Amino acid sequence: MPTEYTPDRAIDLFLDHLWSTKGLSDNTLSAYRTDLRHFDRHQQLKGLKLVESSQFDVRDYLATRFDKGFAKTSSARMMSSLRRFFGYLVVNKQISTDPMALLESPKLARKLPDSLSEDDIDRLLSEPQADDPIECRDKAMLELLYATGLRVSELVGLTMEQLSLRQGLVRIVGKGGKERLVPLGELAVGEVENYLKFARVELLKGKQSDVLFPSKRAQQMTRQTFWHRIKLYALRANISTELSPHTLRHAFATHLLNHGADLRVVQLLLGHSDLSTTQIYTHVATARLASLHSEHHPRG
Numbered sequence: 001m002p003t004e005y006t007p008d009r010a011i012d013l014f015l016d017h018l019w020s021t022k023g024l025s026d027n028t029l030s031a032y033r034t035d036l037r038h039f040d041r042h043q044q045l046k047g048l049k050l051v052e053s054s055q056f057d058v059r060d061y062l063a064t065r066f067d068k069g070f071a072k073t074s075s076a077r078m079m080s081s082l083r084r085f086f087g088y089l090v091v092n093k094q095i096s097t098d099p100m101a102l103l104e105s106p107k108l109a110r111k112l113p114d115s116l117s118e119d120d121i122d123r124l125l126s127e128p129q130a131d132d133p134i135e136c137r138d139k140a141m142l143e144l145l146y147a148t149g150l151r152v153s154e155l156v157g158l159t160m161e162q163l164s165l166r167q168g169l170v171r172i173v174g175k176g177g178k179e180r181l182v183p184l185g186e187l188a189v190g191e192v193e194n195y196l197k198f199a200r201v202e203l204l205k206g207k208q209s210d211v212l213f214p215s216k217r218a219q220q221m222t223r224q225t226f227w228h229r230i231k232l233y234a235l236r237a238n239i240s241t242e243l244s245p246h247t248l249r250h251a252f253a254t255h256l257l258n259h260g261a262d263l264r265v266v267q268l269l270l271g272h273s274d275l276s277t278t279q280i281y282t283h284v285a286t287a288r289l290a291s292l293h294s295e296h297h298p299r300g
Contacts, residue, residue: 010050011036014088035081051089055099058082079103115250120239121146127233133199134216138229140188140195141213142248144170147188149252156221158212165189 014036015029040050042061065075083100090098116124125146128139145155154172162171168184184192200214207218215221234243241247 010089010094011040011085014085017088018084031077032081032084035078036085039078039082051095053086053099055102058099058103115254116239116241116247118255120237120241121248121251121255123237124230124233124239127236130194133202136195136199137203137213138233140191140199141226142230142233143188143191144184145248146252147185148172148182149249149256150182151249152223152226152246156213156223156226159210160212161210163192163212165193 011033015033018024018032019029036050039053039058039061042064043050043053043057046057048057062075062079065078079100086095086098086100089095125139125142128135128142130136130139141155144150145152148170150170150172158170164170165184168186168189169181170184171179171181173179203214203216204218209218211220213221215225230247231243234241244250
């Protein structure tokens with residue numbers, strides 16, 4: 001007897017497919033689930049099943065979102081979720097016509113990421129005091145973050161076995177399970193060595209853990225906790241630039257390009273699968289160069 005259709009089951013099977021084939025994070029899968037459930041509720045109010053959706057239904061839903069004042073970015077993400085979901089149904093012959101086939105996603109202006117100047121970075125990285133175990137840990141984390149351009153989630157999830165101070169490398173498993181080796185640089189190696197000699201033992205309080213940067217409870221730190229630590233040091237350093245959890249990642253990429261690094265090298269270091277994702281940093285670097293030219297060139 002065939003399994004009775006339910007929207008939750010259809011969504012679950014789709015998300016299981018994404019998890020097994022694309023290696024997407026729990027946060028990303030949760031966002032897909034939320035988007036699809038919202039659209040399903042819209043369809044239910046019209047007496048329709050999710051798999052019965054037409055191009056008209058999707059347009060009607062987008063119009064409803066527009067009337068409610070949803071941002072273009074939110075609707076663009078929704079469109080992406082629906083596009084992948086219905087594409088999956090077509091491939092698996094659960095529907096014959098893709099309602100998303102002729103629909104275009106909203107055009108979005110590319111927002112340049114906030115970044116810090118090299119002077120800002122120097123002041124930020126100088127704030128943590130190495131004689132305090134927690135600040136010694138934070139100093140090593142900030143140096144490593146700026147030296148490597150890691151995502152904050154990658155940083156807090158680092159284990160001892162991912163680090164090779166002798167080779168000056170850290171091994172990262174990023175989005176989609178893709179692995180990359182990233183060099184640390186002498187300053188970061190020195191700060192991490194200092195942290196491992198003195199502070200990590202005190203933070204662990206005799207407990208065994210493979211976490212490279214444990215919290216004061218000797219557990220893996222959350223992204224939110226480290227983000228609050230960054231804001232604390234930025235406040236102490238009188239940095240007025242609006243910060244985000246990826247600020248040091250953006251600074252890493254921008255400063256490399258400002259100093260002549262090849263775009264594809266930066267792409268590999270950041271773990272971007274698509275070069276177009278990295279290219280946004282060239283706009284930041286170009287703007288910075290134009291500013292320097294205007295400020296210092298005799299005919300600027």
